[in-house]
Amino acid sequence: MIPTTTPGAAEAKVMTISAFGAEKAQSILAGSGKENAGVRVFIKSGGCSGFQYGMAIDDRELEGDTIVYDRGVKLVVDQASLALLRGSEVDFVENLMGGGFSVNNPNATSSCGCGHSFRTDGANAPEGQGASCGGGGL
Structure with missing residues (x-):
């Protein structure tokens, strides 16, 4: 079963989207040609x-996914x-x-200048990682 949250549900704050982000996302999703994306x-x-x-337009719901509906x-x-x-x-x-889209993440303890990369709990980058600053797909 795929956990789903709806406005007003106990898990509704798993993740949110800003009003401007929702406006841009709705426009992109409407033009994607993917039903239920x-x-x-x-x-x-x-x-x-x-x-x-990372971000992508996706019309799949996979086992273990959490689905959140926020601002449409x-x-x-x-x-x-x-x-x-989370959060x-x-x-x-x-x-x-x-x-572009960005993520305001309360779990990140540090991030790089481009805002697409972050670290939690002061942990070092995984071995062999961390050479460049890169972005997501949406």
């Missing part, structure tokens, strides 16, 4: 601080990423260099 938010090893955020957007988080993303907010940020 959501924004998959995940963590992978790498980046200058040890972990990187379906957010999908895999079981392995959930612990590192995070997805946002969309525009600046002079362009715009």
Whole structure:
């Protein structure tokens, strides 16, 4: 069974999306051509601080996924990423260099300058990782 949270549910704060982030996500999802698609938010090893955020449009719901509906957007988080993303907010940020999605993560104890890579509990980057600062897919 895939855990699902809905507004007002006890787990509704697993992850949220800002109003501006929701507006941008809804526009992207509407143009994706994928029925019942959501924004998959995940963590992978790498980046200058040890972990990187990733995002993708996904119409799959896999075993162990947690589904959160916030501001009309379906957010999908895999079981392995959930612990590192719990309490995070997805946002969309525009600046002079362009715009893109970002994650405001209360679990990150440090991050690199680009904001796509982070570390928790002062841990060092995994062996062989951390050479570059990279971003996600959405």
